[in-house]
Amino acid sequence: MKSKQETIQIEIPKPLDQLSPSEIERKACIGKIMTYTLKSLTSTFVDQGFQWLLPVALSQCTDPLWPDPGASIDKRIEVDIYGKPVRTTASMIIHKLVAASTAYPKLFILSPNIRIEKAERAGTGKHIYEFTQLDFEARDATSKDIITLVEDAICTLIKDLKLDMKGELTTLCRCDTLKAPKAPFKIYDRVELEAKYGADGWEAGIAKETTQPVWVTNIPREFYDYEDFKTGKWDNYDLFLPQYGEVLSGAKREWEYAKISKKIERDQIKKENYALVLKMAKEGRLKPTAGGGIGMERLVGWIAGVKHVAETQPFPRVPGTVNEL
Amino acid sequence: MKSKQETIQIEIPKPLDQLSPSEIERKACIGKIMTYTLKSLTSTFVDQGFQWLLPVALSQCTDPLWPDPGASIDKRIEVDIYGKPVRTTASMIIHKLVAASTAYPKLFILSPNIRIEKAERAGTGKHIYEFTQLDFEARDATSKDIITLVEDAICTLIKDLKLDMKGELTTLCRCDTLKAPKAPFKIYDRVELEAKYGADGWEAGIAKETTQPVWVTNIPREFYDYEDFKTGKWDNYDLFLPQYGEVLSGAKREWEYAKISKKIERDQIKKENYALVLKMAKEGRLKPTAGGGIGMERLVGWIAGVKHVAETQPFPRVPGTVNEL
Numbered sequence: 192m193k194s195k196q197e198t199i200q201i202e203i204p205k206p207l208d209q210l211s212p213s214e215i216e217r218k219a220c221i222g223k224i225m226t227y228t229l230k231s232l233t234s235t236f237v238d239q240g241f242q243w244l245l246p247v248a249l250s251q252c253t254d255p256l257w258p259d260p261g262a263s264i265d266k267r268i269e270v271d272i273y274g275k276p277v278r279t280t281a282s283m284i285i286h287k288l289v290a291a292s293t294a295y296p297k298l299f300i301l302s303p304n305i306r307i308e309k310a311e312r313a314g315t316g317k318h319i320y321e322f323t324q325l326d327f328e329a330r331d332a333t334s335k336d337i338i339t340l341v342e343d344a345i346c347t348l349i350k351d352l353k354l355d356m357k358g359e360l361t362t363l364c365r366c367d368t369l370k371a372p373k374a375p376f377k378i379y380d381r382v383e384l385e386a387k388y389g390a391d392g393w394e395a396g397i398a399k400e401t402t403q404p405v406w407v408t409n410i411p412r413e414f415y416d417y418e419d420f421k422t423g424k425w426d427n428y429d430l431f432l433p434q435y436g437e438v439l440s441g442a443k444r445e446w447e448y449a450k451i452s453k454k455i456e457r458d459q460i461k462k463e464n465y466a467l468v469l470k471m472a473k474e475g476r477l478k479p480t481a482g483g484g485i486g487m488e489r490l491v492g493w494i495a496g497v498k499h500v501a502e503t504q505p506f507p508r509v510p511g512t513v514n515e516l
Numbered sequence: 517m518k519s520k521q522e523t524i525q526i527e528i529p530k531p532l533d534q535l536s537p538s539e540i541e542r543k544a545c546i547g548k549i550m551t552y553t554l555k556s557l558t559s560t561f562v563d564q565g566f567q568w569l570l571p572v573a574l575s576q577c578t579d580p581l582w583p584d585p586g587a588s589i590d591k592r593i594e595v596d597i598y599g600k601p602v603r604t605t606a607s608m609i610i611h612k613l614v615a616a617s618t619a620y621p622k623l624f625i626l627s628p629n630i631r632i633e634k635a636e637r638a639g640t641g642k643h644i645y646e647f648t649q650l651d652f653e654a655r656d657a658t659s660k661d662i663i664t665l666v667e668d669a670i671c672t673l674i675k676d677l678k679l680d681m682k683g684e685l686t687t688l689c690r691c692d693t694l695k696a697p698k699a700p701f702k703i704y705d706r707v708e709l710e711a712k713y714g715a716d717g718w719e720a721g722i723a724k725e726t727t728q729p730v731w732v733t734n735i736p737r738e739f740y741d742y743e744d745f746k747t748g749k750w751d752n753y754d755l756f757l758p759q760y761g762e763v764l765s766g767a768k769r770e771w772e773y774a775k776i777s778k779k780i781e782r783d784q785i786k787k788e789n790y791a792l793v794l795k796m797a798k799e800g801r802l803k804p805t806a807g808g809g810i811g812m813e814r815l816v817g818w819i820a821g822v823k824h825v826a827e828t829q830p831f832p833r834v835p836g837t838v839n840e841l
Contacts, residue, residue, distance in 0.1 A: 207614055207615060207618045207619060208614060208618065208792060208795075208796060208801070210618065210619070215618055215619045218618075218619040219567075219619045219620065222567045222569070222619060222620055223567060225567075225568065225569075225570070226562060226566075226567045226568040229558075229568045230558065230559070230562050230568065233554075233555065233558065234555070237551060237555050241551075242544075242547045242548060242550075242551045243550065243551040243554045243555065244547070244550075244830050245550070245626070245628070245648045245812060245813075245829070245830075246628055246648070247628075247646060247831050247833070247841075248573060248604065248605075248628045248630055248646055249604075249630065249646065250831070250840070250841055251838060251839070251840045251841070252840050252841055265598075266597065268595050268597075270593050270595060272590075272591065272593075272632050272645070272838060273590075273632075273635060273835075273836050273837070273838050275838040277838060279573065279574075279604075280573075285841065286830070286831060286841050289532055289533060289841055290532060290830050293532045293533065293535065293540055293543075294532060294535070294540045294543040294544045294547060294830070295544065295547055295830065301570070301626060303570070303571055303572075303573045303628065305573055305574065307597050307598075310598060320597070321572060321573055321574065323570045323571070466840060467533060467840045467841060470533075471533060476533070487570060488570075504570070505569050505570075505611070505615050505619070505620065506572050506575070506611060508572070510598075511598050512598070513576060513597060513598050513600040513602060514576070515575070515576045515577050515791060515792040516572075516575055516576070516577055516610065516611050516614055516792060
């Protein structure tokens with residue numbers, strides 16, 4: 192069953208060359224908010240001692256994106272270079288685990304992710320087949336540490352932006368409707384939301400109901416998120432924005448060989464694709480970390496009040512629509 | 517004939533998981549210099565009124581990288597998504613021309629570029645098959661404007677970095693050897709360098725000779741760089757670092773339909789791959805711009821004094837060597 196929000200069809204943003212002068216003005220406004228947001232968040236992370244890594248585009252190993260109840264992948268891209276198969280980056284989660292365990296205890300990356308979503312998601316307004324995550328990870332951090340870090344970063348951003356970008360917010364009719372959130376944000380357990388909205392409706396339900404950003408914890412998904420085998424609870428956390436839904440996905444991570452190995456088997460994922468992380472875990476060289484990834488287009492989409500998240504992209508990446516640029 | 521520098525074989529940087537504790541310390545130092553450099557340059561561009569765009573990974577249209585005397589492409593990556601062929605980004609030059617002509621008169625992008633260089637370039641120390649450009653473009657700018665902007669950005673960066681990163685520069689033995697450059701940098705015409713070092717040796721020659729960053733202008737290459745048909749001179753500019761060679765490639769751009777069309781034909785490039793930019797030029801909607809792209813790994817490689825530019829990458833991308841991450 193599709194959630195109600197997925198069936199709403201939103202107009203597909205046009206490419207740059209087809210915009211009218213007033214649409215160009217609006218695009219420029221959203222662009223200024225993106226610039227402000229990128230500068231604010233990168234500054235916050237650098238000031239907090241995070242190292243800024245550059246992204247990778249092609250790797251032998253990438254995020255399995257499985258099992259993930261939200262995934263809808265039309266195609267996984269694999270090509271050969273120098274005689275070896277590589278995949279386009281779905282996320283840099285595995286890179287982050289290894290980097291945070293070795294030379295970069297606190298790190299972030301502006302990481303372009305490719306997820307060729309099914310074309311039927313074109314009109315949800317929430318899905319694009321290329322997006323950029325501000326992807327971060329910190330050694331020995333707890334979920335609480337990350338939640339506090341993100342709340343501070345977002346509250347500071349919105350507070351400053353409402354002062355400095357008044358003209359742009361006015362043009363976008365967001366001056367009054369964009370409220371500066373207050374930390375701490377409310378935290379829900381996914382189980383209680385499922386009880387209220389159903390297993391397929393809780394994401395849309397909480398996004399529709401809340402007027403503040405809220406956290407949802409304990410979401411069963413990929414092997415690298417920490418799961419307490421005794422209680423069955425997952426130590427992860429997603430941030431949901433009012434109306435706009437999930438904007439951040441994060442977790443405390445697994446680092447013990449036996450658990451990672453068991454979960455990869457349980458998920459029926461190819462072990463050979465995760466040989467390095469398994470080897471490091473077996474040798475005790477994988478460290479406990481926690482982190483997350485902020486979807487930049489969704490965050491700016493919320494701030495700017497767009498109908499379709501692709502409006503925040505200079506070159507829209509709407510599922511099913513391939514433009515020349 | 518190969519230039520002398522291309523035949524020197526430099527040790528290939530190891531992946532993160534194979535580094536010794538002292539190698540990890542060195543890697544962390546280089547990482548801190550990368551972070552500092554990214555923060556400094558992005559701040560400079562934002563403060564100068566440039567909008568910060570997010571990159572694209574897959575497009576129908578990308579840089580032909582032809583004719584370019586420095587190109588050595590083993591393979592061009594093309595895949596199908598939603599029934600259409602797309603290429604991995606070789607550079608966002610065409611995207612920049614369209615963006616700067618419409619909603620973003622001044623823009624920059626931290627753009628991951630994929631260029632599957634021939635494996636024989638593994639040991640040059642200068643080539644990697646994935647790198648990130650700080651790629652920028654400004655409407656109505658002249659070459660002089662861009663040269664001044666870049667000189668200011670780099671002089672500010674090195675001056676500040678020598679004060680703020682003393683510990684890291686000491687660890688890397690660069691405290692004394694890294695000299696803060698002084699603007700204006702010397703400008704050479706490629707013709708005079710060819711007369712001195714030969715057509716195949718001038719790039720290595722000027723890099724070896726100079727002790728300061730220098731500009732080289734008038735380099736025949738891709739259709740989008742401005743060429744004066746009367747004099748045969750190209751209005752472009754590359755920045756060369758002492759010992760490390762080319763770190764920035766830039767130009768004033770073509771915007772007139774007749775010239776672009778003629779040059780694409782002359783270069784025997786497929787016109788259908790550049791249909792949009794031709795259409796916009798024909799309709800007078802392509803604007804005069806100038807810009808460039810700074811190779812972040814090469815810039816930081818010079819600052820840190822590395823032997824191989826891949827040392828600046830958390831996940832080395834050495835031609836011919838594909839690691840798991």
